[in-house]
Structure formats: structure tokens, C-alpha cells
Amino acid sequence: MVVRASKGIEAPVRQKVALYIRVSSEEQAVSGFGLDVQRERLTAFAKSQGWDDVELYMDDGYTGTNTNRPALKRLIRHVEAGKIHTVVVYKLDRLGRKQKDVLELLEDVFEKNGVAFKSATEPFDTSTPLGKAMLGILAVFGQLERDMIIERTTSGRRERVNQGMWHGGRIPFGYHWNKEAKELEIKPDEAAIIREIYKRFLQGQSRLAIAEWAQSRTTARKMTHTDIRDILVRPLYAGKLLNAGLIVEGNHDAIIDEDTWNMVQAENVRRKEGATPVGEYLLTGLLQCGICGGPVVHVKRRTKRNGKDYLYELYACQKQHIRTKDRAASCKNKYHNRAKVEAFVIEDIRNLSLLDPKRLDAILEQQTNTQDSTDTRNALQHRLETIETGIENLYDAIQSGAVKASALGNRITRLEEERESVQLQLDDLDDAPEIKNTAAARKMLQDLHKMWDFLTEEEQKQLIRKVVTRVVLHSDSSPEIVLNLAK
Known part of the structure; x- marks a missing residue:
């Protein structure tokens, strides 16, 4: 049914x-119902209800x-x-495994905004007191089932490793x-x-040089700087296994x-090679790399000169920084001083706001006409895929016993936060209309110029x-x- 607006009334x-x-990966292995099963069941349920305007949200x-899911x-x-x-949802526990989280979503988000909630496999009516009570009971059992799945999976794996058996993967x-x-x-x-x-x-x-050598000796598996690092810390190669932090x-x-x-573990501790943390820096x-169009990473380089240690913070094309044995396939972009890049961006934007209004409007109009949202979306999507791969590799390293989960916890959290940030930018591209005039863009630039020096680092990141x-x-x-130039 199409809703048309009456004269003088805005259409909803x-x-x-x-x-x-x-x-989750644990549930996929234990319970046997995956994304395809849920998708098919929900699609069929929607058709049975006569709903044709649906949108899929998949984690x-x-x-x-927890509710930290994109x-x-x-x-x-x-x-x-x-x-x-x-x-x-397919089942109530798809919404969450903790009773508190489920009830908060139902009451503080769905009910508060007048949104109905249904399960394709569980009959209940959220509009009645009895139905709400039933939801609470189901949420309790969902949390209990989750705890049992984790206990069975974890205890079984630990027992196998304690007996000297490889845990799989x-x-x-x-x-x-x-x-x-x-x-x-x-x-x-x-x-x-x-x-x-x-x-x-x-x-x-260096690990990079070793990776290039190793890749030239095998086609069975890709050998990168990260792969060599993992190989050099795994107790498995010494005939041992890692179990809950114990060898x-x-x-x-x-x-x-x-x-x-x-000796290699001692050498790992001794070395102070530059790392490439994926922190939430200003930019x-x-x-984006101007040569290959790929993502740019933050790099720390430590050097010693005249007996003094120096730390350099740089931005580099990911393809150029993490090279393979085929250097011809690597990007030719250079390393960029992080401080200089950020200072240039801030100064350039602040200077724009000081231009004559007509000159500023001309620049903004030119940007509006030439800005290609497709390129932006492709770059963000590429970055999202890179982050997903990074998270998957870290979880593989934990599962294989190469490192403790506690050692990678912060890195995984940073990647997940960046994934959420990139996803939000993609959502903004989908939701935000283009500005038909430059007034709003001009105001944003002027606000940045006035407030920049008084903002915290986090506020500066948000405004930029x-x-x-x-x-x-x-x-x-x-x-x-x-x-x-989108609102």
C-alpha cells in the first residue's frame, strides 16, 4: 500500500x-543452524505475513x-x-544471550519507538503482560544455553590439549x-x-626479509610479515601446545x-622493530593512497643515531609497507610524516573558512560537482574487508595457540572499533542526501576554524x-x- 501525502501535509x-x-562461530559449530537457515526461515515468514518491504540485518x-554488533x-x-x-528474529536468543540486554532492547528501543517484535519460531505477543513475562523467561533460558555451549566447547578443547592433542583448526x-x-x-x-x-x-x-625468502620457497601458503611473526612465537614448533596461557x-x-x-623468544623481546598499530588517529x-587507491596505515619507526633513540610516526600505503616477494607488484608511494600530513589538512581546511565567501562557494561548488561518492564507497568497503581479514587472522592466531587471547585483546578491540567507524561512514553515504547549496558546508568549515583549538582529541576526530x-x-x-558535502 502506497501512502500519499495530503496537500500541505508531509508524507511519513x-x-x-x-x-x-x-x-557466532561457536554456535555455528555446535547448534548447526547457520545464517542461510535463518535467512530462508525469516524470508518465508515475512512472505506468510504479507510483508514485501523488508531489510536484512546480518551479524x-x-x-x-553483548550488543556491540555492527x-x-x-x-x-x-x-x-x-x-x-x-x-x-529466528529465535529470541539471536537478539542476545543476556537477559538484561534482550529486555533493554525490547523495552528501551523497540517498545519505546512503537516497533513490534516477533520471533519466527516462538509464539508470543509483546503487547500483553503474559507475553512480556514469556519473553523474560525465554531470555533467561537463552543465556543459560549460551553458557552451556561455551562450557562444553572450552572444557572439551582444554582437556584435549592437556592430553597433548592438537585442538584443531x-x-x-x-x-x-x-x-x-x-x-x-x-x-x-x-x-x-x-x-x-x-x-x-x-x-x-628482519621478519619482512624472511617472509620474502620463505615465499620464494613455497607456493603452499602465503608468507607475510605477520605469518613469520606468528611462526616465530608458536610453541607448537617446539613440540608443545598453549592451553589457557600455559605451555x-x-x-x-x-x-x-x-x-x-x-633463544628466538628472547630475540623477540630484544628487538624493537616498528609496529603498525591500527589506532584511532586523527585521519x-x-x-587513501593516491597511486594504487588502497588503504593507508599508521607506522612507527624507531632508529638510533649518535647514541640516541628516535621515534618516527608515519602514514604509508598498506601495499607499500607490507610488501610481498614480488616488489614489482608493490605500490610505489612513499612514507609520509604523520604530523606534517595532519597539520597540512587542518591548516588547509581552516584557511578555506577565511576565504572570501564567493571564492569559498566556488570551491565548494566545484567539490560538489566533482565528488564521486562511488569511489568513496569503494574505498571504505575495501578498508572494511581489510579490517575483517585482520580480525579473522587474530582469532586464528588465538585458536592455533600461537599467542594468548589476552595479548591480542586490545588489538581486536581497536579493529572492531575501526570496523564500526567505517561501517558508520558507509551508512552515512547511504542515508545522507547531497547538499543543493553550499551554505551548510560553509558553516561546517567556519565552525571548525572557530572551535578547533578548544576541542579534545576525540572531538577533533569527530569534527574532521x-x-x-x-x-x-x-x-x-x-x-x-x-x-x-553531505548533510
Whole structure:
């Protein structure tokens, strides 16, 4: 049914039915119902109700123990914006595993905004006191089931590792899995590469140089700086396993002797190689390489000169910084001084606000006419995929026993926060209309100029994202700033 506005009355926002699905990796393995099953069931349910205007919100691989999920956050924003009239889930526990979270969503978000809530497999009516009580009971059982799944999965894995058995997952380089004996066995050709990796590291070679050498010796697996780092810390190669932070004896044969492994761990501690943390810096998520169009990462470089230690903070094209053995395929962009790039962007934007209004309007009109939202969306989507891969690799490292979960917790959190930031920018591109005149853009620039020096770092990050869509780093010219001309 199409709702038409009466003369003089603004037409209401067209509302949709939201189909929310979620599955975590643990549940996928234990319970057997995945995203496809949920999607098919909810789609069929929507058709049976006569709903044809639906939108899917999907959280793939996210735990239900908290509400920090991209699709759920997007759903909440759309509910509060009046875009949704009904939310449907496969089961109540898809919404959350904690009773408190579920009830807060139902009462403080859905009910507060006049949104109905339904389950495709559980009959209840949120409009009656009995129905609300039933929801509370189901939420309690959902949390109990979640705790039991984790307990069964975790205790079973720990018990296997305590007995010296490999816990499963991706087969580590240097070994193959004997299905009959149910144990890891050494692959001689790959084991020789592992031994050489350890040898070269102790000889002083960098992880990047070792990665390039290793990649030239094998096509079985991609070898990157990160892969070499993980290989050099895994106790598995010394015939041991990591279990809840403790190293235990494994049943498999070692590739590296214990003395060599211990020397490498000491060398890891000694080295002070530059890291590339994905922190929330001023321009994180806004930078784009002007040569290959890829994402830009933050880099720390430490050097020693005349007996003094120096720390350099830089921005670099990801392809240029994390190179493969094929240097011809690497990007040719240079490293950019972080402080200089940020100072240039801030100064350039502040100077824009001081221009004659006619000159400023001409620049803004030119930006409006040339700005290509498709390029921006593609760059953000590429960054989102890169972040997803990074998170997956970190979880693989934890599962394989290469490192403790506590050691990677902060990095995973930072990546998840950046993922949310990039997703929000993608949502803004979808939701925000283009400005038909430059008045709003001019006001944003003037506000930035007036308030910048009085803002906290976090407030500066937020404001810069309202004004700038992206900053393109070129090798032989100043950064190119693309203004955000969407409301």
C-alpha cells in the first residue's frame, strides 16, 4: 500500500520490516543452524505475513553476549529514526544471550519507538503482560544455553590439549594431519623452511626479509610479515601446545629444538622493530593512497643515531609497507610524516573558512560537482574487508595457540572499533542526501576554524569526519582533501 501525502501535509517516512539474523562461530559449530537457515526461515515468514518491504540485518560471527554488533547498531539507529515498524528474529536468543540486554532492547528501543517484535519460531505477543513475562523467561533460558555451549566447547578443547592433542583448526605450516592416527605429522619440505626461518631470525634478518625468502620457497601458503611473526612465537614448533596461557607438552614431533625456540623468544623481546598499530588517529579511515587507491596505515619507526633513540610516526600505503616477494607488484608511494600530513589538512581546511565567501562557494561548488561518492564507497568497503581479514587472522592466531587471547585483546578491540567507524561512514553515504547549496558546508568549515583549538582529541576526530570525506596521499605533491558535502 502506497501512502500519499495530503496537500500541505508531509508524507511519513516509509517503514520497513527488519529481519535480524546472527550466528557466532561457536554456535555455528555446535547448534548447526547457520545464517542461510535463518535467512530462508525469516524470508518465508515475512512472505506468510504479507510483508514485501523488508531489510536484512546480518551479524556474521558475532557473539550474543553483548550488543556491540555492527548490524544490530545499524538496526537500532534505523528504529530510532522511525524507519522500522517490525523486527523479526529466528529465535529470541539471536537478539542476545543476556537477559538484561534482550529486555533493554525490547523495552528501551523497540517498545519505546512503537516497533513490534516477533520471533519466527516462538509464539508470543509483546503487547500483553503474559507475553512480556514469556519473553523474560525465554531470555533467561537463552543465556543459560549460551553458557552451556561455551562450557562444553572450552572444557572439551582444554582437556584435549592437556592430553597433548592438537585442538584443531587450520593445519600449521610444517605439518599435515594424519586422519587415521589423528595427530600432526611433520612435512619434511615445509619443516626445512621452518628451521631456516628460525635460523635467519637469529642471524639478525628482519621478519619482512624472511617472509620474502620463505615465499620464494613455497607456493603452499602465503608468507607475510605477520605469518613469520606468528611462526616465530608458536610453541607448537617446539613440540608443545598453549592451553589457557600455559605451555604443555604435545604428542606431536617438534621441528625446532627447545633451546632454539627459547633463544628466538628472547630475540623477540630484544628487538624493537616498528609496529603498525591500527589506532584511532586523527585521519584513521580517511586516508587513501593516491597511486594504487588502497588503504593507508599508521607506522612507527624507531632508529638510533649518535647514541640516541628516535621515534618516527608515519602514514604509508598498506601495499607499500607490507610488501610481498614480488616488489614489482608493490605500490610505489612513499612514507609520509604523520604530523606534517595532519597539520597540512587542518591548516588547509581552516584557511578555506577565511576565504572570501564567493571564492569559498566556488570551491565548494566545484567539490560538489566533482565528488564521486562511488569511489568513496569503494574505498571504505575495501578498508572494511581489510579490517575483517585482520580480525579473522587474530582469532586464528588465538585458536592455533600461537599467542594468548589476552595479548591480542586490545588489538581486536581497536579493529572492531575501526570496523564500526567505517561501517558508520558507509551508512552515512547511504542515508545522507547531497547538499543543493553550499551554505551548510560553509558553516561546517567556519565552525571548525572557530572551535578547533578548544576541542579534545576525540572531538577533533569527530569534527574532521564531518568536514572531510577522504584525504588522498600523493608521492610527489601535497595531500588532496575531498570535503564531505553531505548533510
